[in-house]
Amino acid sequence: MKLRLKATLAVACMLIEIPLAIAEPTTAPAVLRDAWSTAEREVLASMQLSRAEPRSADPSNAFEGRAEAVSLGRDLFRDPQLSRNGQIACASCHSPSAQFEDGRPQGQGLGSGSRRTQPVMGAMGAPFLFWDGRKDSLWSQALGPLENPLEQGTNRVRLVGLVRARYATRYAALFGPLPALNALPAAASPLGSPSEQAAWWAMPKETRDQVDRVFANLGKAIAAYESRVQYGPARFDRYIRATLAGDAAGQSALAAKEVRGLRLFLGKGQCSTCHNGPMLSDQAFHNTGVPPLDPQHPDPGRAAAVGLLLDDPFNCLGAFSDARPDQCGELSFLVSADPRQLGAFRTPSLRNVAARAPYMHAGQLRSLAEVIRHYVEAPAAALGRSELARAGQGDAQRAPIRLAPEEIDDLVAFLGSLTGPVVQP
Template sequence: MTSAPARAARRRLLQVAATLSVALVTAGVAQVRTAPLRDPWPAEDVATLAAMRLTQAGGRPQDPSNAYEQRTDAAALGRALFHDTRLSRNGQVACASCHAADRQFQDGKPLGQGLATGRRRTMPVMGAAHAPFLFWDGRKDCLWSQALGPLEDAAEHGGNRVRLVKLVQAHYSEQYQAVFGPLPALGPLPDDASPGGTDAERAAWAALPDASRDAANRVFANMGKAIAAYERPISYGPSRFDRYAQATVAGDGRGQEVLAPQEVRGLRVFLARGQCVTCHNGPLLTDQAFHNTGVPPLDRARPDRGRAEGLRKLLQDEFNCLGRYSDARPEQCGELQFLATNDPGQLAAFRTPGLRNVAERAPYMHAGQFSTLDQVLQHYADSPSAVLGHSELARPGERHAGRQAIRLTPADIQDVAAFLGTLTGPVVQAR
C-alpha cells in the first residue's frame, strides 16, 4: 500500500506537470522551444525539473498541533533550550551537540553520540517543518514532539521529566510564562521521576498524583513547542541545481552553464535509468515516505525493524497530534488517523532522506552504513536482498511490479555523485 505522503508527493508532481504543460501550449512555448538551450530536455523532464526547484516548496506548512510555533518569543526560548547542556543528565549534552549549525545541523557521525552511542544516524534539522513524520522510523508526527524524545533517551540526553521541568522552573520561568502563561501548579515533586528511565524514576512517576503528572507533561510538551519554534525556520537555501532548473524551465541556455556537462549527465541518469527520482522528488528531493531498499543492518542477528516499530511507537505516543497536549483538532490530524498499520512493506523500511546538501552530510543511510555517495549508488546498482522484510529494489532478471533493475556503470555512478554535489546550498536560519 502506498503511503499518504507518497501519494501526496505524486499528486504535487502531477499538478506541476499539468501546469507546465498548459504553459507550453500558451505564449511561452515559443521561448521554451526556440531559445538556444545548451541542454535540451523532453517536456516531461522539464516538468519534473520545475517541480524540483526549491521555490516550489512554498511556505512552511503550519503545524496545528503547535499554536506557538510562529512566535518569536517562543523561538527565543527554544533557542536557549536547544543549546542548554543542563538538559542532559551529565550536563554536557545539548540538542546542538548532535545538531550543530556549523555541520549542517547534524554531527557527521555514523551513529548519534550523546551520553552513549545511539542506534541510528543523526538527521539534519533543515526542512523538518515540511515532514509529516520525523526520525528515520517516523515515530513522531510533529516537530515539537520529536524534540522531546532525545531529552529522555538514555543514549542521548538521559534526562527525566521531572528534573527537566524543575530546570524550566529554576532557570526559564520568566521566559516560559511570557510565552505559555503561568506555570501550572505542580505540587511537591521528587528530584527525579519519569515514565521512562530507571526503575526508581518510573516508580516515583507512578506515585505522583494525576494532576502533578499532567502539569509536568504540560510543561514538558511546551518545552518541545518552544524548541520547534526555533527549529521551524531552519531551512535550505537555493543551490546551483535550482539555478539550472530555473534556466531550463525559462529556456535560458546561458543559465544552464551553471552545471558542468558531467553534472548534467548525472542529472539525466538520476531522472531516468537510475530511478532516483522515484523516491527523491519534489523541492526537498524526498517523497516523505518509508522504503525498504535492502540497506544492510549493522547487526544481521538483530536487524532494525524501522517503520514497523516506529508506527507502534507513534500510535502509543501521548505527545502525538491526537494527544491531549496537542493544540490541534482531531480532524487536523489526518496523517495520523489514516495510517496503514498492517502494511508488510513497512518492515525494515526507513524514511527517504531529502537530498539537499547531501554531499556535505557523509556518512549515509540510517546507521551510517556507507561512507561515500559512490558507495550509496553502488548499493542501488547491486540491489541486494533485504536481511529483514522485502527490498523494493528489482534485481536483474527478476519480475518486479512497477520497477526495473537499476543498471549503473562506473561512469554513471561518478556522474550521479557529481550531480548530487550541485544540490548544496546555504543553510538559512532567519525567520
C-alpha cells in the same frame, strides 16, 4: 485632383515603410546548451526549492509561529543543562555549524545510538519524523532525545525545575505561569529508571498532567526554532530556473558532467522515483535492502514504530496537542499492519547530501558512490523484502538499475550540485 494626389502619397509612404519594417534588426532567441522535453521540464520545475509551498503552522503547535517561541527554542536547543550530565545539548548532535548533524555513523550522546543523526533542515514539512517515523510532529520529536538514556538522558520532572530556575519569565510570557508544583521529587519520569518510574506513578494524576504540559511546551518552543532552519537554494535550483526561462548562459550553473548525472537521476538511475519534489524526498518509507548494522539483530524500521506512534501521549491526537482531531489526518488513517513496513526507513532529503557522509540509517555506507553501487547491486534484505529489482527479477513497479562506472561518477557529480546554504534564524 487633390484627393488623387493624397492617395498616391499615402501608397508611396506605405511602400517605403514596408521594407524599412522588414529590415529592422531582430534578436534570435539563444539556443540552450541542454535541451529537455516538456515532460522533463515539468519534473525539473517540481523539484525547485521555490516550489516548496510555505507550510501553514503545525495545528498541533499553536506557538510555532511566535517570535518569542523561536527565541526561547533557540536557547533551549543550545542549552547543555537539558541533559543528565549537563554537557549535551540538542546542538551537540545537530550542530548549527555542521549541517545540523554530527557527521557520525551513529548518534553519540550519553551513549552510542543505533541510527544516524538526521539534519534539522526541512523537518517541519515531514508528516513523520525520525528514520522510522515514530513521531508525527516537530515538537513531539524534540521531546524524545531529552529522556532517551543514550542521548540527553534527563527526566521531565528535572526539566520542570530547570525551566523554573532558568526560563521562568520567558516561559510564562509565552505559555502562561508555571504551575506551583512545590512537592515534586528530584527525578521522575514514566520512561526513566525503575526508581524514576516509581516516583512518577506515585505522583497524583493532576501533578503528572501539569508536568507533562510543561514538558510538551518545551518541545513546542524547540520546534518553533527548528521550523525556521531551512535549506537555501543550490546550483541545481539556479540551473532549473535558467532552463525554464530559456537562459542559455544560466545553464552554466551545472557542468556537462553534472547534467549527465541529472539525466541519469531522472531516467535509468530511477532516483527520482523516491527522491522527488522540492525536498527531493517522497517522505515515505522504503526497504531497499541496506545491510543491517548488526546482522544478528536487524533493525525492523517502520514496522516497530507505528505502535509507538499510536500510543504516544504527545501525538497529534493526544491531550497536549493543540490540533482538532480532524486536523490529524496522517495519524487517523495510519496503516498499522503493512508487511512492506518491515525493514523500511524514511526517504531522506538529498539536499546538501554531499556534505553529509556517511549514509543510510546507520551510516553503513561511507560515500555517495557506495550508495549508488548498493542500488545497482540490489542485495536481498536481511529483514522484510527489498523494493529493489535484481537482474532477471524486474516487475511492473521497478526494473534493475544498470549503471556503468562512468555513469556512477556522473551521478555523484550531480548530487554535489544539490548543496546550498543552511538558512537559520
